[in-house]
Amino acid sequence: MQSNYARTENMSPDEKFRAVANLKENLEDNFISLGQLLSEIKRSKLYRMKGYEAFRDFVEAEYQLSSSLASKLVQVFDTFIEEMDVDEATIKDIGFDRLQMIRPLVAKADWQVRDEWVELAGEMPTKDLREHIKEIRKKEKEENLDLKKVFTDQYLERMTAILNCSRTELNFKLALYFQDADPEAVKQVVRERQRRFESETAKEDNN
Structure with missing residues (x-):
């Protein structure tokens, strides 16, 4: 890909x-170069030269x-070419559809698993990969x-013991506790703790 980088730079x-205008006419064959451009x-904010404040509008x-498709093209290029340095021939063989299917899983995986996903995408038909x-x-x-159920059950068991009540009664007591609480503050705390x-x-699953 080095010569390709030099050409666009x-x-x-x-x-x-x-x-971009020329390449988008044949997206399936040109998705690598299109994603690179x-x-x-996007990274250099060149769209501002055309008078746009946002990449999506541009x-x-x-x-x-569509901004969704453009983002997927960028993400596929950034993930598989820029970050993982997968060779262009392999990328083309896998194709855009299968790459964008595995990208969310690849993005959160460690390097060994990333390579396994690329190998799998190259071997499996699109339908089978989607099902997998x-x-x-x-x-x-x-x-x-x-895990959430275990956490919830443990919490409810602890609270029923502390308040010396049944689970039905616990719901009533929790309602009393929260009735004057600020809804926005509660949502914020819940989001952060979740x-x-x-x-x-x-992290525990990855260890």
Whole structure:
């Protein structure tokens, strides 16, 4: 990819804008170069030269390209080329559809697992890969729900013991406790603690 980088780095902003317009006509074959150009335009904020304050407005108005698709092109390039340095031939063989399917999983995985995902995406047909990802996400969701259930049961057991009441009575007592609480403050605390809980459980799973 080095020669490709050099070629785009030597392009003027106007040449990059024109290149995007040409490349988007055949997205499946050109998604690597298109992702690279869009990544550079976004990172360097070149869209401001065209009078746009936001990248999404630029791609939608100039190229009739949805901001969602443009972001996926950028993310695929940044993840698999910039970060992982996967060779261009492998990237092309896998294709944009399968790469953007595995990217969210790759982004949160360690390096060994990242390589395994790339290898898997290169071997599995799109339909099979989609089903495989669906099963993994389902399993992760179930495991996460199980941990939340354990946490909830432990908390309820502790509170019923502290207040010396049944679980039904506990609901009433908790309602009394929260009736005058600031809803926004409660939501903020819950969000922060949920993020911390999920982050800590994710770390435990990776150890």
